[in-house]
Amino acid sequence: MELFLGKVLVMNNWDKDELDTEREITLRLQNRLLMLFFGSAGCERCQDFLPTLKSFHKRLTDEFYVMRSSQLVLIYVSMDATEEKQETVLEDLPDSCLFLQHDDSYKKELEVMFEVEETPTVVVLRPDGSVLSPNAVQEICTLGTDCFQNWQEGAELIDRNFEMAEEFDDHKMRSVTDPLRRFKYRVEKKKKKDGEEEEEEGEGEGLVGVKWADTEHSRFAPVKSVFLSLTSGLC
Incomplete structure (x- = not known):
């Protein structure tokens, strides 16, 4: 102007x-x-x-x-x-x-x-x-x-x-663990041979049912260690 x-x-x-x-x-x-x-x-x-x-x-x-x-x-x-x-x-x-x-x-x-x-x-x-x-x-x-x-x-x-x-609204800032929480933090169930189900223990020690599903090879790997360090003392 x-x-x-x-x-x-x-x-x-x-x-x-x-x-x-x-x-x-x-x-x-x-x-x-x-x-x-x-x-x-x-x-x-x-x-x-x-x-x-x-x-x-x-x-x-x-x-x-x-x-x-x-x-x-x-x-x-x-x-x-x-x-x-x-x-x-x-x-x-x-x-x-x-x-x-x-x-x-x-x-x-x-x-x-x-x-x-x-x-x-x-x-x-x-x-x-x-x-x-x-x-x-x-x-x-x-x-x-x-x-x-x-x-x-x-x-x-x-x-x-x-x-x-x-x-x-779809682009609002999220926490560092949000992608893990939405995509990688899950409890898997698999059937035994006799038809019963049991929860599978994941790699996160002390967290029952958590599986990191090849996190090392995913785009979420950088925050895995942060997440585990924050949650390792909970159990």
């Missing part, structure tokens, strides 16, 4: 970390839709819109609500008269929100560039910096998070959230 290269973006977190290098800004903004929120503490309509905007952004980016954060970045372009008033707005915005410092003259340039004539205004930009929506306030209020899909399709955004939830 060349629009902010050479500029300083500040994170709305406790430490107010600054993104001031080309690499930091590129990593944060590339392949994402940008929402430039123009507003001020003195604007009553802005104050009414803030809870809606915060909820909208949170439901798309907070992993409590979504499997993966949407490719969306919110940047507050303050039109406040003082830094103190700017801070009051930032307190009502998400911690992941970015903003320009109060004394940054680039805010005025953005205001002119995107022909902002009223507040609140939310300019939605494609990853290449072109305008997708000159003011999405009404769309956000009316459609809620559904409008993000419209933006995503309109911007032809490369979707990195390609895994369905079911597929993602």
Whole structure:
């Protein structure tokens, strides 16, 4: 996103970390839709819109609500008269929100560039910096998070959230002994000549019925010794 290269973006977190290098800004903004929120503490309509905007952004980016954060970045372009008033707005915005410092003259340039004539205004930009929506306030209020899909399709955004939830669940991390537990830890029964059954003792000393079924020649061999060392004292 060349629009902010050479500029300083500040994170709305406790430490107010600054993104001031080309690499930091590129990593944060590339392949994402940008929402430039123009507003001020003195604007009553802005104050009414803030809870809606915060909820909208949170439901798309907070992993409590979504499997993966949407490719969306919110940047507050303050039109406040003082830094103190700017801070009051930032307190009502998400911690992941970015903003320009109060004394940054680039805010005025953005205001002119995107022909902002009223507040609140939310300019939605494609990853290449072109305008997708000159003011999405009404769309956000009316459609809620559904409008993000419209933006995503309109911007032809490369979707990195390609895994369905079911597929993602299948790839969750498992313990080191899980493959053994699922495939190699089994009790075999075989019939005697007289028709009776008995449990066969496996190689795991002290563990009745455990058979390692050619573990030495399988892909589970590296964890066999770990499993035996952990369980050898149980019996």
